[in-house]
Amino acid sequence: xxxxxxxxxxxxxxxxxxxxxxxxxxxxxxxxxxxxxxxxxxxxxxxxxxxxxxxxxxxxxxxxxxxxxxxxxxxxxxxxxxxxxxxxxxxxxxxxxxxxxxxxxxxxxxxxxxxxxxxxxxxxxxxxxxxxxxxxxxxxxxxxxxxx
Amino acid sequence: xxxxxxxxxxxxxxxxxxxxxxxxxxxxxxxxxxxxxxxxxxxxxxxxxxxxxxxxxxxxxxxxxxxxxxxxxxxxxxxxxxxxxxxxxxxxxxxxxxxxxxxxxxxxxxxxxxxxxxxxxxxxxxxxxxxxxxxxxxxxxxx
Numbered sequence: 632x633x634x635x636x637x638x639x640x641x642x643x644x645x646x647x648x649x650x651x652x653x654x655x656x657x658x659x660x661x662x663x664x665x666x667x668x669x670x671x672x673x674x675x676x677x678x679x680x681x682x683x684x685x686x687x688x689x690x691x692x693x694x695x696x697x698x699x700x701x702x703x704x705x706x707x708x709x710x711x712x713x714x715x716x717x718x719x720x721x722x723x724x725x726x727x728x729x730x731x732x733x734x735x736x737x738x739x740x741x742x743x744x745x746x747x748x749x750x751x752x753x754x755x756x757x758x759x760x761x762x763x764x765x766x767x768x769x770x771x772x773x774x775x776x777x778x779x
Numbered sequence: 780x781x782x783x784x785x786x787x788x789x790x791x792x793x794x795x796x797x798x799x800x801x802x803x804x805x806x807x808x809x810x811x812x813x814x815x816x817x818x819x820x821x822x823x824x825x826x827x828x829x830x831x832x833x834x835x836x837x838x839x840x841x842x843x844x845x846x847x848x849x850x851x852x853x854x855x856x857x858x859x860x861x862x863x864x865x866x867x868x869x870x871x872x873x874x875x876x877x878x879x880x881x882x883x884x885x886x887x888x889x890x891x892x893x894x895x896x897x898x899x900x901x902x903x904x905x906x907x908x909x910x911x912x913x914x915x916x917x918x919x920x921x922x
Binding site: 636638664665667668669670671672673674675676677678681684685710711714747750751754757758761762764765766768769770771772773 | 783784785786787812815816817818819820821822823824826829832833855858859861862891895898899902905906909912913914916917919
């Protein structure tokens, strides 16, 4: 993924962002390697301190409470997390029902309509095409790139 | 954040990939916050262990030689390192002559097409524009 503005969040804001991504990644009941790579990628991009990353990794198996977390986040943080959450939820190839329900819940808390959420999910689909193009240039295709 | 082929490579290849990224990060003796964030992002995507990441970060202070990095680095990992080095070098909005020269040298080593770096730079510009459209979408969501 291309760099983003998430490194501009406050230290606590970055932790909350990572926490929410962990919850979203685990929404379908399991964390696959691609999802872990996506979370590690986001933690790296946010330049979270290595010790804090260790703390956050402990939540892979035991995520914090979603409702409490949502209450702590303001609308701007929620919308940024919704955008990156939509990307993380897509990494295993498709949106699972639980992931969609969770994204809808976050969207509703952030004041984002279902129609806008749909727009966001389409935006993520275009990202797949762009990433596939980059792999094609360096000759490192992955399964599914041809259909992009 | 979307899946890539990088994390599928053997761990030794991923480490060698990151080592080359460290050399590229120091190509113009200046490491901006944006480049550093992209560097850390790629280390995360590569799923290196915390210990390996510390080793790679140490290379930022005393980088290995380019020859040392290229020896034993497979073509796929090398080409992915070229792609991600372009992305990292462009993160601060400017790829200088020194960086571009080094990128072309590495691309040549991995038998990439002559226009590969230019194409990757175009692709990177497209990617940053795409990210900007995501930010704009967020702003629309805020209305």
